[in-house]
Amino acid sequence: MPGKHPVSRTGARAIAAVAFLLVLVPVFLILPSGARTDIQHIQAGDMIFIYEQNLDITGLRTGANPVTALRKYRNDDPTLGVLREVPVPDDTSFSPDPDIFGGQLGIYYAYNPTSGVMNSVYVSTPSVSVDAVLANPNHVYSLAGLTIPQGTRIAFKISSPDVGTSYHAGSLYPATVDLVLTTPGGGEVSSIQGMDFTAMNLTGAFFYTDDAGRPGAITLDGLEQGTYTVQAKWRDPSSFVDRAPDSNLVSFIVGKSTAFQTTPTPAATPVITTAATTVPTQAAVTTLPVTTLATTPSPAATPSTPPPTQPATTPPAGTAQPSPTPAPMGTWIAILSPAIALLLLKARGRP
Secondary structure, X not given: OOOXXXXXXXXXXXXXXXXXXXXXXXXXXXXOOOOEOOOOEEEOOOEXXXXXXXXXXXXXXXXXXXXXXXXXXXXXXXXOOXXXXXXXXXXXXXXXXXXXXXXXXXXXXXXXXXXXXXXEEEEEOOOOEEEEEEOOOXXXXXXXXXXXXXXXXEEEEEXXXXXXXXXXXOOEOOOEEEEEEEOOOOOEEOXXXXXXXXXXXXXXXXXXXXXXXXXXXXXOOOOOOEEEEEXXXXXXXXXXXXXXXXXXXXXXXXXXXXXXXXXXXXXXOOOOOOHHHOOOOHHHHHOOOHHHXXXXXXXXXXXXXXXXXXXXXXXXXXXXXXXXXOOOHHXXXXXXXXXXXXXXXXXXXXX
C-alpha cells in the first residue's frame, strides 16, 4: 500500500535477534557460571570465595585497563547507587578478605575509572554441614539427637552447596573435608571400622558417605554405649583450613541392641464397645451414686418416629430435567423488529 513500508522477513529476524541478545547478555554478566577454567584464574560470572588467596581476576577486564575495584550496586544494577566498593590493589593477585567485604556478599562488578563498569563475579563464603542418617536406602531419616540401637547401619550426609558446585576447574575438585567422630570417652577418630573418612572431595551440593566411591556405611556393632558427636572439618585448601568455619556438630546416642524401626507403626484399629455388651450386676448397680441413675428414658431407648423424608435437591436418576421455558412471542418480536425494519428499508432502496 502507498505510504507504508512493511518490515521484510529478514529485517524482522534481525530485530528479534538483537532483542534476544539485549535480554540474554545481562543475564550472563550476572549469573555465576558455576565452573572455573583454572582454579586460580577467574572469569566473568565465576563464583569466588572469602578466604581464597592470590586470585587472578584479570579475566574480568573489558579492555587493557586493570581492575581497580569491585563494586556492589543497589539491586545488582550498575545504573543505580553503589552499596560497597572493595579496592583491588593488584588484579593479578587478589585475596577476598571478609573485613573488606563487610558481610555484603553477592554480585560484584569489576570497575576501572577509565573503563567504567566491567564484568561481574559472585562472592560467597565457604560453608559445610553434616548430618547423621540411616544408611541407604533410608537416607531421609536423620539420627541427630536420637538413641540408636547397636546393629543399626548408618551413614553421614555432607553438604556444601556453593563450594561443591562452584569451586572446581573441570573435573578437579580441590576442596576436601575430614569427618571427625568424637567417642563417649572423648577420643577423636576419622577411621571407623577400617574405613577412612579423611580427604573427602566436595564434588556436589551434597553426598552421603555410603554413596558409590565413598568410604561406606557404618554398622553400630560392638561400640561403646553413649553419646557420639560428628563434625566435618576443612582439609583443603589451606586458606579454608586456617580461617573458614568447620561444620556444625551432630550428636547421637548408641544404645542397647534392639530392633530399630525405619517405618512408622500402623495405628491400632480402635475397638468400640457398646454399653449393651456389659451388664452390671445388682451389687454394682446398688453402689452407684443416686445422681447417676437415669430417671427418664435415655434417648436411645425412647421410641421415635423416623424423621420426615426431606425433598431431594436434585431430581432422581432417570427423571428428565424440565425444559427451559421459551421466551414469549412478544419478546422475540421486540428483538427481531429492528432487523426486519432494516431489511425492508434496503429492499425499498433497490431499483
